[in-house]
Amino acid sequence: MKRYVPQDFRSDQEVKWCPGCGDHAILNSVAKALPEVAELLNYSHERFTFVSGIGCSSRFPYYMQTFGFHGIHGRAAAIATGVKVANPTLSVWQVTGDGDALAIGGNHFIHAVRRNIDLNILLFNNQIYGLTKGQYSPTSPLGIVTKTSPNGTIEHPFLPGEIVLGARGTFFARSIDVNIELTKDCMVAAARHDGTSVVEILQNCVIFNDKTFDYFLNKEVREEMTITLRHGEPMIFGKNRDKGLVINGLGLKVVKIGENGVTMSDILVHNIHQPDPGVHMMLVNMKAPDMPVALGVIRSVKDHTYDDQVRDQLIDLRMKSPIHNVDGLLASGETWTVE
Template structure:
């Protein structure tokens, strides 16, 4: 067996100048990816040549230029279609789709949900800053209702998508969420996404300092973050808070999640739910992805990770099965099959 090459984050940095705005959360996500890939390569025994980054249009979609890997900068909303083609054509590649909340969920919405439904073995990183940044501040499918933007001067009247809800509704098997500033957590999540066999969707909550500054601030600011977000890890209690004494329970009568404090009102550690990311039943996972502050903490980490067959594996198996059963094995046999005529 060939010796496994040990990579560093520097090995995945291109020589291109990063042209995102200073302070943009995209910088932190780029760092997280470049930190994750050496571990992915080491764990899965991948060479650099096996990594491909595909993007659509938007601020996030400049990403392939900043990676020292193969890349494809596509057109608006079509990153999922291109990534699907790349993976099916060469299943040995580790394909990463970089997209934004506008690129993926508006013009690219149909491609997005069907990539998830088909469970193609690609990794989708969805940058969610709740705005169209590249085109200068129009509201997006994830913008909060009532927000004032260039295209909603009196406040948007549309209900926003929740990406996690959309993924699970499309029969998604892997969904995770992180913050741009949480580089360590993001790196950990991206490694798990790469190891998952099937479509992985990682929603990155990003801050656009120019057109939608502090859109996530009510739960991401450092002085409140511990009490307003919960980091979920498979097999561990759903605890959060500065003192790790707040937890989630399932209110059986109301069939909803509820925050309690351990040691108060008779609640003990035994009452707190244990996170099971591998449960095929999406019910609790749907509740977790839909949690919003102030009623509930915002969930980060790998929320859903369920094994299932993948589109690319099913295509491969079908081709092999057809080849095995086929009565025609060459073009010559095909041309001479069925009804034939001799021309004189």
């Protein structure tokens, strides 16, 4: 099996995102992830396929040296579903934005998650419509002033992780565009997951929504305002690694290790495989500055997949069917002899 390098997955097309756009870093993360995925899963280059809808993120198939399909607005999940069901051996990656996936494509998105189709969905979340020049999106914060909300939005925003878990999602991870290594690791974990995997990437739009996540992702506060979760490890964070999460009644609470009798043994240990989504839901809902924003793989549980079920159902029907060819089909049911 050939060992691939990132450049094997980069096309020769000129990348036409704005200078400073977070999409550049995400592209680098994907290029780094795919060789690792190919080696881990013994996949050849020809098995990778990228599908997109409309938006800045959706230019992705042009920049990948893989099979690709640039679809229409909001329909990437439907197209990706068809690709996967038609050819289950492919590693199908859907690239979408918060507008493409959660507004016009919202219905397709939740049903792809609900069906647990073996897709890898990369959801770029910049909380704005960038390609169409700055309208508010389904994830824009309440009250934000944009070109379509000059007096501030009056709509409550979606939280992608909450939607995924609410749709009975089996895999959800969150990363940030500038952390290429963490994003790469989330993508590799997504590829290894059998079922719908959603990786939300908090991505900065330098033109229309610059520094929207700065209040918790700025380098000066990031260590105190985010927590990178790892399976089997205590949920600790902070510049001095002295803060942690504990269960407090029906919610989570931040505590300081060493104060008020709190020890490392009191800190909650992350379990991505926990079937009950309760703690996972609490993690995806944490918001700065009161709580750290959760990054990394948050949920990864096993369940049967739609594409496997379709395959098994067709095999079973073929075995049981008394009809094995066209002649058998034409002679089946009620027939008449015309003289």
